[in-house]
Amino acid sequence: MAFEFKILEKENINLIIPLVYKLNDYKVSEAVLEQRFNEMIGQNYECAVIYDGDKLVGVCGLWYCTRHYSGRSVEPDHVFIDDAYRGQGLGKQFFEWIYNYVSGKGFEAMELNTYVSNYQSHKFYFNEGFKILGYHFIKKL
Numbered sequence: 001m002a003f004e005f006k007i008l009e010k011e012n013i014n015l016i017i018p019l020v021y022k023l024n025d026y027k028v029s030e031a032v033l034e035q036r037f038n039e040m041i042g043q044n045y046e047c048a049v050i051y052d053g054d055k056l057v058g059v060c061g062l063w064y065c066t067r068h069y070s071g072r073s074v075e076p077d078h079v080f081i082d083d084a085y086r087g088q089g090l091g092k093q094f095f096e097w098i099y100n101y102v103s104g105k106g107f108e109a110m111e112l113n114t115y116v117s118n119y120q121s122h123k124f125y126f127n128e129g130f131k132i133l134g135y136h137f138i139k140k141l
Contacts, residue, residue, distance in 0.1 A: 003090065004051040005097040013041045016049065016059045023080045048098055050081070050090065057082040058094055062102065070109035074102045077112070079121070091124055 008016065017033050028036075041047075044065060050058030061077035076098065081091055102110070113136045114121040 003057075003093065005094060006049060006051070007101075008047040008049045010041045013037045013047060015056055016047060019056065019059045019080045019082065020078050023078055048094070048101070050085075050094055052085070057085045058090065060094065060098060062098070064107070067109075070111065072107045073109040073111060074107045075112055076110065079112075092128075095128055 014034055014037065017030050017037065020033055020037075021027075021030055024033075040061070044063060046062045046064075048060045048062055049056055058081040060079045063075040063077055065073055065075070067073045076095075079091075081094070099110070110130075111133065112125070112130070114125065
């Protein structure tokens, strides 16, 4: 199977909504996701995707910044691969593509958040060499 990894064109950002909707534990509505992604695409954000032919099967948002402790950094966000494509090494291939892509842009570190209850992702990220640095806190205003 030949997959295509690429950065999604900004005007096509709403194509990822159905996949990201499946990821959300707290179920933000698709309408709210659409509004937020249309705002995010104008910030320091890109969206990497996986296509199997014409079918969108994976997504990973990429946030770019410079942090005092890690330098030029990228944060993968809302990583999701369609259930039917899991367990085939596709996540590893996708992240290898992402590492090469962001390294080519001059970024030197990657850090991320994952849901506490998403045990499969914890195993994946440990296997990819990520280390736990701290806790992520949120307070709704």
